[in-house]
Amino acid sequence: MKIKFKPIGIVHSPFRKKEDIDPSLYSNSLGFERVQGELEIFKEYEEGLKDIEGFSHLIVIFFFHKSEGFRLGTIPFGDDQLRGVFTTRSPHRPNPIGLSTVKIIERHGNIIKVAGIDMFEGTPILDLKPYTPRDQKSPLKLGWLKDRKEIESKQ
Amino acid sequence: MKIKFKPIGIVHSPFRKKEDIDPSLYSNSLGFERVQGELEIFKEYEEGLKDIEGFSHLIVIFFFHKSEGFRLGTIPFGDDQLRGVFTTRSPHRPNPIGLSTVKIIERHGNIIKVAGIDMFEGTPILDLKPYTPRDQKSPLKLGWLKDRKEIESKQ
Numbered sequence: 447m448k449i450k451f452k453p454i455g456i457v458h459s460p461f462r463k464k465e466d467i468d469p470s471l472y473s474n475s476l477g478f479e480r481v482q483g484e485l486e487i488f489k490e491y492e493e494g495l496k497d498i499e500g501f502s503h504l505i506v507i508f509f510f511h512k513s514e515g516f517r518l519g520t521i522p523f524g525d526d527q528l529r530g531v532f533t534t535r536s537p538h539r540p541n542p543i544g545l546s547t548v549k550i551i552e553r554h555g556n557i558i559k560v561a562g563i564d565m566f567e568g569t570p571i572l573d574l575k576p577y578t579p580r581d582q583k584s585p586l587k588l589g590w591l592k593d594r595k596e597i598e599s600k601q
Numbered sequence: 602m603k604i605k606f607k608p609i610g611i612v613h614s615p616f617r618k619k620e621d622i623d624p625s626l627y628s629n630s631l632g633f634e635r636v637q638g639e640l641e642i643f644k645e646y647e648e649g650l651k652d653i654e655g656f657s658h659l660i661v662i663f664f665f666h667k668s669e670g671f672r673l674g675t676i677p678f679g680d681d682q683l684r685g686v687f688t689t690r691s692p693h694r695p696n697p698i699g700l701s702t703v704k705i706i707e708r709h710g711n712i713i714k715v716a717g718i719d720m721f722e723g724t725p726i727l728d729l730k731p732y733t734p735r736d737q738k739s740p741l742k743l744g745w746l747k748d749r750k751e752i753e754s755k756q
Contacts, residue, residue, distance in 0.1 A: 447725060449606045449664050451696040478735075487687075491695060494673035496685030500744025504687075507662065507698055509604050518649040530651030532642075532659075532729040540646060541606040543662055543728045545700070547738055570602060573698045574687040577738055578746060580633075583702055584737065589655025591733060 453570035455487035455556075457508065462567045471564070472523050473594070482551070483563035485571060492556040495574075499553045503577035504560065509570040510542035525590070533589055544569070547577055608725035610642035610711075612663065617722045626719070627678050628749070637706070638718035640726060647711040650729075654708040658732035659715065664725040665697035680745075688744055699724070702732055 460483065461467050471477035485506065487495060498504070516538045519528040531539055548562035615636065616622050626632035640661065642650060653659070671693045674683040686694055703717035 447608055449608070449725070449727070451604045451606070451698070453602055453604070454695050491673065491687075494686040494695070496674065496683075496688065497744055498685055498688050500742065500747075501688060502740070502742035503738045505700065507696075507700065518646065519651065528651075530653055531649040532646075533651070533653050533656060533731050535730060535733075539728060540609050540649070541662075541727045543606070545660065545662065545730060547736060549738075570604070572604070572696045573694060575690055575700060576688050576744065576746070577741065578690075578743060579741065581702060582737060582739065582741075583658045583704075583732055585657070586732065586734065586737075587655060587657035588733060589652055589731065591731070592655075 451572050453509070453572065454491045455485055455571040457563065457565045457567065457569040457571060458484040458486060459563050459565055459567045459569070461565070469523065478564040479562050481563045482559065482561050485558040485560060485574070487556045487558070487571070489556055495553065495556070495558070498558065499550060501550060501576045503547055503549055504558070505575040505577050505581070506546050506548055506571060507573040507575070508544045508565055509572055510537035510544050511568070511570055512566060513537035513542040516540050516542070527590070529590055543572070606727050608664070608727065609646045610640060610726040612718065612720045612722065612724040612726060613639040613641060614718050614720055614722045614724070616720070624678065633719040634717050636718045637714065637716050640713040640715055640729070642711045642713070642726070644711055650708065650711070650713070653713065654705060656705060656731045658702055658704055659713070660730040660732050660736070661701050661703055661726060662728040662730070663699045663720055664727055665692035665699050666723070666725055667721060668692035668697040671695050671697070682745070684745055698727070
């Protein structure tokens, strides 16, 4: 089975390449919350954004377009052990799909200004979903991540 | 740009068709939490699941394989107004990608037993990601959903 998608828009981000991202942002669960950018949804899909600015948070599903190949075992940034790729957010996954939840600042037509950007400039957007109470989970068990003191779960 | 993915596994669910789902489940943010099922990850990707049982919750990204076509304006179940599709979780989206966060019960090899299943039997799985504190957002604004008294956000 082959599954084909096409971008519904692109991300505008302050990050153009890996070196633009301060590595310390990754080690704090709030690290990217201040990073602002825009979601440019192609005009043909703008009608699907109706009233989206009434929501505080959006789930952005995107394509890791700079990712080539994948490894089932991966050593995450700041770690020293091999972890199963599905226990990480590595871009090098069998299907290079990314997911970030961003905060909506404002919308002007087909442009949504958001905070919480951790994607590169030009990232193809595949889908947007409203973040709702069904997406709020707690308490959490965090597997190998639990040893990172800077990662704290909200109860 | 065409983006191609292939399933990494399939969902085993008590729901084989729409009529199997009690509509009241949709109207409560906890409705599906008791519904158990299995994520069968194909053997070739099993190595990527290493230590996944240390996490409490998994984000499952899947293909709405029964969905045909899309509408940019949609009337959600239990609603009476046209909403922008990107403010809903309708399966009829430009890219029919689904997202559910499930609770891990246990894993045996390539089979993960979970709770929180709202997908149909046989749904192709595209990706699994650990749910971490970065996925916990609050407080929420819920747009048109806020008028539904049964939807309550955790602060």
